[in-house]
Amino acid sequence: xxxxxxxxxxxxxxxxxxxxxxxxxxxxxxxxxxxxxxxxxxxxxxxxxxxxxxxxxxxxxxxxxxxxxxxxxxxxxxxxxxxxxxxxxxxxxxxxxxxxxxxxxxxxxxxxxxxxxxxxxxxxxxxxxxxxxxxxxxxxxxxxxxxxxxxxxxxxxxxxxxxxxxxxxxxxxxxxxxxxxxxxxxxxxxxxxxxxxxxxxxxxxxxxxxxxxxxxxxxxxxxxxxxxxxxxxxxxxxxxxxxxx
Amino acid sequence: xxxxxxxxxxxxxxxxxxxxxxxxxxxxxxxxxxxxxxxxxxxxxxxxxxxxxxxxxxxxxxxxxxxxxxxxxxxxxxxxxxxxxxxxxxxxxxxxxxxxxxxxxxxxxxxxxxxxxxxxxxxxxxxxxxxxxxxxxxxxxxxxxxxxxxxxxxxxxxxxxxxxxxxxxxxxxxxxxxxxxxxxxxxxxxxxxxxxxxxxxxxxxxxxxxxxxxxxxxxxxxxxxxxxxxxxxxxxxxxxxxxxxxxxxxxxxxxxxxxxxxxxxxxxxxxxxxxxxxxxxxxxxxxxxxxxxxxxxxxxxxxxxxxxxxxxxxxxxxxxxxxxxxxxxxxxxxxxxxxxxxxxxxxxxxxxxxxxxxxxxxxxxxxxxxxxxxxxxxxxxxxxxxxxxxxxxxxxxxxxxxxxxxxxxxxxxxxxxxxxxxxxxxxxxxxxxxxxxxxxxxxxxxxxxxxxxxxxxxxxxxxxxxxxxxxxxxxxxxxxxxxxxxxxxxxxxxxxxxxxxxxxxxxxxxxxxxxxxxxxxxxxxxxxxxxxxxxxxxxxxxxxxxxxxxxxxxxxxxxxxxxxxxxxx
Numbered sequence: 001x002x003x004x005x006x007x008x009x010x011x012x013x014x015x016x017x018x019x020x021x022x023x024x025x026x027x028x029x030x031x032x033x034x035x036x037x038x039x040x041x042x043x044x045x046x047x048x049x050x051x052x053x054x055x056x057x058x059x060x061x062x063x064x065x066x067x068x069x070x071x072x073x074x075x076x077x078x079x080x081x082x083x084x085x086x087x088x089x090x091x092x093x094x095x096x097x098x099x100x101x102x103x104x105x106x107x108x109x110x111x112x113x114x115x116x117x118x119x120x121x122x123x124x125x126x127x128x129x130x131x132x133x134x135x136x137x138x139x140x141x142x143x144x145x146x147x148x149x150x151x152x153x154x155x156x157x158x159x160x161x162x163x164x165x166x167x168x169x170x171x172x173x174x175x176x177x178x179x180x181x182x183x184x185x186x187x188x189x190x191x192x193x194x195x196x197x198x199x200x201x202x203x204x205x206x207x208x209x210x211x212x213x214x215x216x217x218x219x220x221x222x223x224x225x226x227x228x229x230x231x232x233x234x235x236x237x238x239x240x241x242x243x244x245x
Numbered sequence: 246x247x248x249x250x251x252x253x254x255x256x257x258x259x260x261x262x263x264x265x266x267x268x269x270x271x272x273x274x275x276x277x278x279x280x281x282x283x284x285x286x287x288x289x290x291x292x293x294x295x296x297x298x299x300x301x302x303x304x305x306x307x308x309x310x311x312x313x314x315x316x317x318x319x320x321x322x323x324x325x326x327x328x329x330x331x332x333x334x335x336x337x338x339x340x341x342x343x344x345x346x347x348x349x350x351x352x353x354x355x356x357x358x359x360x361x362x363x364x365x366x367x368x369x370x371x372x373x374x375x376x377x378x379x380x381x382x383x384x385x386x387x388x389x390x391x392x393x394x395x396x397x398x399x400x401x402x403x404x405x406x407x408x409x410x411x412x413x414x415x416x417x418x419x420x421x422x423x424x425x426x427x428x429x430x431x432x433x434x435x436x437x438x439x440x441x442x443x444x445x446x447x448x449x450x451x452x453x454x455x456x457x458x459x460x461x462x463x464x465x466x467x468x469x470x471x472x473x474x475x476x477x478x479x480x481x482x483x484x485x486x487x488x489x490x491x492x493x494x495x496x497x498x499x500x501x502x503x504x505x506x507x508x509x510x511x512x513x514x515x516x517x518x519x520x521x522x523x524x525x526x527x528x529x530x531x532x533x534x535x536x537x538x539x540x541x542x543x544x545x546x547x548x549x550x551x552x553x554x555x556x557x558x559x560x561x562x563x564x565x566x567x568x569x570x571x572x573x574x575x576x577x578x579x580x581x582x583x584x585x586x587x588x589x590x591x592x593x594x595x596x597x598x599x600x601x602x603x604x605x606x607x608x609x610x611x612x613x614x615x616x617x618x619x620x621x622x623x624x625x626x627x628x629x630x631x632x633x634x635x636x637x638x639x640x641x642x643x644x645x646x647x648x649x650x651x652x653x654x655x656x657x658x659x660x661x662x663x664x665x666x667x668x669x670x671x672x673x674x675x676x677x678x679x680x681x682x683x684x685x686x687x688x689x690x691x692x693x694x695x696x697x698x699x700x701x702x703x704x705x706x707x708x709x710x711x712x713x714x715x716x717x718x719x720x721x722x723x724x725x726x727x728x729x730x731x732x733x734x735x736x737x738x739x740x741x742x743x744x745x746x747x748x749x750x751x752x753x754x755x756x757x758x759x760x761x762x763x764x765x766x767x768x769x770x771x772x773x774x775x776x777x778x779x780x781x782x783x784x785x786x787x788x789x790x791x792x793x794x795x796x797x798x799x800x801x802x803x804x805x806x807x808x809x810x811x812x813x814x
Contacts, residue, residue: 090737091749095740161753163747
């Protein structure tokens, strides 16, 4: 009995100690990781104006490569599009939409296309001997969303300042961000896979088709899973009914 | 003891009344209640609104002809108000009833008198026509009586134009039934010699031409000169063929084409004319494309069930409202619930027009811009509700609605709410801005959801602001900017972005002028600062060039670089 108590006491203390040690090690690691990520996020401003060198270094230079920085940029893009939608000036806002906003869906519409593009592009590029890994494509695409983030953030104060006769300025900035970002997603892809432009265009078309297929399959699986789960739920309720009888 | 008994009695009575009250009020659900009036808010959702019209009188056949009973046949297929008389066309008894201002019968036209030409022979010549209109024709095809007339129009000089539909003619007579003119056998080269002229609704425009809708003719409105000459068809409803249908038709065989529904323009259901000669035709049977477009609140003229045609047939109707003028915005769920506009009447002075939807039994009034102003009616047996509304006419405050289902003509009178809206709208359109503010505020006190009132207030405030120069103030001590600031609030409430933008620009210009020096000073400082900073950076860069990994020096070993410490970007 005593032994067992002792043993359990020891293990408990040990767990606590391990946890403490773990935290001790973990927290500085986390801090260090955050610092590096933030530092490497800054590299995007080099990419914005030097895309060829920028994307090449992003992939090949271990001091610049950072998937976590890309993820942060992607999250910031989603948040900026949400912020833009909700804090838009009256003249440019979609009021009914603002009232009925679904935040998860809105964030998903920003994030999902990038994820889908990365997966689909990785699938095709491995068939068409591209050099990039999935993480490379994803990271490059995430970094390429930054023009859209910037233009979203510029659009917010502008929408409060411009009148509807000057709406063309507003839409120009919006489309500039979109064209810039889509162009960089494409550029990032061909630089990472070491493709020629023609091969890149072909892969991009295939990738978009692949995105559609993936979306279709995902919806199919989703509905099937829903039916399967519904089936088991029904069995469960049936059993509960029978037991209660 | 007695007192406590009374107390108990009082308490129990109170409790009982409370219980009864809750029970009874829970039964009083507002189903099919005509007084459950509504209007649309700025988002197109229906919101409670004050009652727009009250029932003044319900005229049935006994009121007109005391010898008959309430169950007697009576089909008021069209009505017309003119010169202080209400003309009711009874297409079942082939009569015209004329009522005076007090809705007392004055005269009845049951037969026609005078020198009348023989009926067109086409119908009488066909012996096997007995299954259709022939059966009635055999007994009633008599040139001295009407035969299923479907349209009536009375001019300012008292001439009564009756579309004698089954007799294939238009009769012009006076109140005594004395015929002055008959329009029949209209020669129309476009349709060939063998068409049947079955006029229904008609109006006379300000040049004296007859504008006639004919059964089975979908080329638009038939124009007939006062001399009885065919002039033209005009304003044929557009045919909308979807792209898919067009492609499909190219590949279909002759047999398949024959089986397909022929794509023909729909017929007009009714029409009205205003004092400037514009014709307002309506369409009752909408095609599938139009139904879909209207359901999505399209304001395209192609799908519009109400039009305003100028002399050359172009559509001039302004559609600035939440939807194209079509009646209810939110339709009942299910198939074939689209509005069925069966009649229209125009108010000449203001340009307002009222349309009648027989599917919902409601009538809707729009202003000249196409904004819905108020609505009333409903389906049912109650007073002020209709079963099969067939025709409508307006006379100032009064609206007359003929209902062939309940065999009545209902006289409705506008409430103070409607008066307030009309007066305010007239003040706005006449440019009486200061007056219109008070009037629109009165409308808002009746119905705070009335976004038209906010638009009117905003417009008035903006005009008042435009009238003031620089820092000039009006009698209330307000300058132009104060008025713009007020206008912006009203336009915001009404979601009026175009005018909002104008007022906003005026306010913004003022702010910009105020802070011009500051803004441009700041920009100047930023530019100078940037240049200074870039020069400083160049100096620093010259001192210490960072190694950068480039495609141009691709052969550089990656691993070695990674090992260097403190080399991070």
